Amino acid sequence: MSPVIEVRDLRKTYGAGDTAVHALRGLDLTVEKGEYLAIMGASGSGKSTLLNILGCLDVASSGQYLLDGIDTGEFDEEQLSLLRNRKIGFVFQSFNLVPRTTALANVELPLVYAGVRRAQRRERALAALDLVGLKDRVHHRPNELSGGQQQRVAIARALVTSPAIVLADEPTGNLDTESSRDVLGILDRLNASGRTVVLITHEDEVAAHAMRTVRVVDGRVAGVLV
Amino acid sequence: MRIFEIAAFAVRGLTANKMRSGLTTLGILIGVASVIMLIAVGNGASSAVEQSISGLGTNILTISPQRAQPGGTAKPLTAADAAALVGPDSPDVKYASPVVSAQATAAYGDTTHDVGQFIGSDPQYFSTTNSAVASGNLFSANDVQQARKVVVIGSTVATQLFPGTDPVGKPMLVNNIPFTVVGVLAAKGSSGLQDADDVAVAPLTTTQNALTGYGSLTQIVVQAQSADALPNAQAQVTTILNGRHKVTDTADYRILSQDQLLTARTATTETFTVLLASVAAISLLVGGIGITNIMLVTVTERIREIGIRKAVGAPRSSILGQFLIEATLLSLFGGFLGVAAGVIGSQFTIAGIQPVIVPSSVLLAFAVSALIGLFFGSYPASRAAKLRPIEALRHE
Ligand SMILES: Nc1ncnc2c1ncn2[C@@H]1O[C@H](COP(=O)(O)OP(=O)(O)O)[C@@H](O)[C@H]1O
Ligand SMILES: [Mg+2]
Numbered sequence: 001m002s003p004v005i006e007v008r009d010l011r012k013t014y015g016a017g018d019t020a021v022h023a024l025r026g027l028d029l030t031v032e033k034g035e036y037l038a039i040m041g042a043s044g045s046g047k048s049t050l051l052n053i054l055g056c057l058d059v060a061s062s063g064q065y066l067l068d069g070i071d072t073g074e075f076d077e078e079q080l081s082l083l084r085n086r087k088i089g090f091v092f093q094s095f096n097l098v099p100r101t102t103a104l105a106n107v108e109l110p111l112v113y114a115g116v117r118r119a120q121r122r123e124r125a126l127a128a129l130d131l132v133g134l135k136d137r138v139h140h141r142p143n144e145l146s147g148g149q150q151q152r153v154a155i156a157r158a159l160v161t162s163p164a165i166v167l168a169d170e171p172t173g174n175l176d177t178e179s180s181r182d183v184l185g186i187l188d189r190l191n192a193s194g195r196t197v198v199l200i201t202h203e204d205e206v207a208a209h210a211m212r213t214v215r216v217v218d219g220r221v222a223g224v225l226v
Numbered sequence: 227m228r229i230f231e232i233a234a235f236a237v238r239g240l241t242a243n244k245m246r247s248g249l250t251t252l253g254i255l256i257g258v259a260s261v262i263m264l265i266a267v268g269n270g271a272s273s274a275v276e277q278s279i280s281g282l283g284t285n286i287l288t289i290s291p292q293r294a295q296p297g298g299t300a301k302p303l304t305a306a307d308a309a310a311l312v313g314p315d316s317p318d319v320k321y322a323s324p325v326v327s328a329q330a331t332a333a334y335g336d337t338t339h340d341v342g343q344f345i346g347s348d349p350q351y352f353s354t355t356n357s358a359v360a361s362g363n364l365f366s367a368n369d370v371q372q373a374r375k376v377v378v379i380g381s382t383v384a385t386q387l388f389p390g391t392d393p394v395g396k397p398m399l400v401n402n403i404p405f406t407v408v409g410v411l412a413a414k415g416s417s418g419l420q421d422a423d424d425v426a427v428a429p430l431t432t433t434q435n436a437l438t439g440y441g442s443l444t445q446i447v448v449q450a451q452s453a454d455a456l457p458n459a460q461a462q463v464t465t466i467l468n469g470r471h472k473v474t475d476t477a478d479y480r481i482l483s484q485d486q487l488l489t490a491r492t493a494t495t496e497t498f499t500v501l502l503a504s505v506a507a508i509s510l511l512v513g514g515i516g517i518t519n520i521m522l523v524t525v526t527e528r529i530r531e532i533g534i535r536k537a538v539g540a541p542r543s544s545i546l547g548q549f550l551i552e553a554t555l556l557s558l559f560g561g562f563l564g565v566a567a568g569v570i571g572s573q574f575t576i577a578g579i580q581p582v583i584v585p586s587s588v589l590l591a592f593a594v595s596a597l598i599g600l601f602f603g604s605y606p607a608s609r610a611a612k613l614r615p616i617e618a619l620r621h622e
Contacts, residue, residue, distance in 0.1 A: 057537055078541055081539050161539075
């Protein structure tokens with residue numbers, strides 16, 4: 001069985017000339033199906049850059065990225081948006097919910113772009129919100145929800161399309177201890193039900209939830225800790 | 227993605243931020259309405275002037291005294307000049323009415339009124355100026371001969387001095403000289419620049435006696451037999467007057483046909499319209515900049531939202547569609563409200579002018595504002611839709 005994520009000699013350079021920043025310098029990484037991987041590393045080491053490329057939110061300067069065995073380098077913008085919609089669920093540190101829009105509408109969003117019909121869309125979005133424990137908050141807007149609740153809405157949105165991988169960039173970075181525990185609990189359950197999870201964190205307690213941790217140093221994977 | 231879903235996003239986008247949508251609509255509304263109204267006012271002014279002049283008829287010549295050239299002497303225009311203009315030497319002249327105008331304050335009881343135009347003339351004056359009597363009678367040639375102190379007043383004077391009573395037969399003091407009102411003229415309405423009904427007409431002789439003295443006439447109004455006979459009438463009048471005034475070089479009077487008057491007046495009102503149109507153009511520009519501004523701010527604020535939508539898999543076309551529909555709805559809504567406001571506002575008299583809407587200005591204002599709204603509402607959004615999701619998310 002092929003891995004869900006296979007990255008070879010990935011490089012990413014921001015800017016050009018004297019001011020160029022080499023965020024990734026030939027990174028290799030493989031993530032197997034059903035794995036729960038934590039990515040750690042110093043600030044500025046290139047973790048977010050890597051995850052954004054894995055989430056098809058950004059493209060690498062060079063190197064190869066196979067998602068579910070498909071080479072993403074060949075894809076045009078339309079196909080990438082399809083990948084983001086069907087294969088990837090992304091959770092941001094800063095939640096990134098559409099403002100002034102209910103939790104339900106936020107969770108339905110990827111399904112709308114996937115062309116799912118209204119009734120089925122509602123059903124799946126409600127199920128996802130139920131899964132993250134927000135059944136009683138579906139008609140609240142982001143500004144009426146706590147940080148932890150907003151992040152749970154964001155997770156519901158990430159998992160509602162049943163993606164191949166869920167990527168989370170410091171999902172607990174802006175949350176208090178209790179909310180962090182809720183969020184990590186949800187990710188644990190997701191992984192337990194077979195979903196592949198890749199998450200970035202600074203904290204060892206968070207990384208302890210993962211099966212495997214990789215450390216990124218200066219844009220390369222330094223070593224694998226088990 | 228069905229278009230229906232995208233349209234629903236657009237509507238939700240608009241209703242989610244009512245303040246923003248409201249301000250954008252207002253910007254477009256003001257731009258459209260002000261252009262429509264400004265042009266309507268200019269157009270109203272010029273059509274009012276045209277109407278008031280063409281109301282006089284097309285077979286009219288007015289003769290007014292000119293100042294003497296250096297070294298020459300100017301003879302005054304007299305009633306005898308006017309009388310001499312009708313005769314066998316001038317077969318194309320129908321009437322020639324001598325006209326004097328005076329400054330006059332009219333009084334009845336405790337009420338006084340400064341009459342806009344106090345005219346002294348003869349009975350033909352009424353037919354040349356298309357004035358009909360509404361109640362009472364016009365004065366007669368006999369009244370002129372006998373210099374009777376009778377006066378025919380316009381409807382404004384009637385309502386000012388005799389509210390609620392019939393003025394006919396009532397005494398009216400003109401500059402403290404007692405006159406009797408014999409008739410009231412039918413209302414003509416405002417001519418835009420002056421009130422055509424704020425008028426009083428008395429016999430020439432009486433007016434000269436009591437008010438102006440026996441200097442030069444203000445005008446001689448000549449009516450030709452027909453509009454076609456006007457050039458001949460003008461030539462005959464010129465010959466007679468040149469003879470009477472012993473004109474060798476430059477005439478000491480000036481003849482204007484109604485056509486020339488019309489041309490001169492329309493020229494001034496055209497200047498006025500052009501002026502208003504340039505003000506309107508500027509307000510369209512300012513309105514356009516306002517719309518641009520609000521649209522740009524709106525879209526910039528929403529680049530993050532565009533990033534979020536792209537991150538969950540929105541294709542570029544659906545984002546483009548959403549913002550295009552939002553901008554179209556705002557522009558059309560604001561444009562329609564602006565047209566409505568402009569049309570309603572043009573129903574009111576503004577500075578004494580009844581605006582007359584120019585249909586093409588409605589179209590122009592609507593089209594320009596809507597296109598500006600559409601362009602600046604969707605173009606920056608389409609640029610943002612081309613960004614990678616992460617670039618859009620990191621924006622500001
Ligand atoms: N958009 C960008 N433009 C320029 N430099 C960037 C950009 N994003 C990240 N970088 C740089 O790339 C390096 C890696 O950043 P990042 O991947 O965000 O690190 P981490 O998430 O590990 O803290 C840093 O030096 C950062 O300054
Ligand atoms: Mg980071």
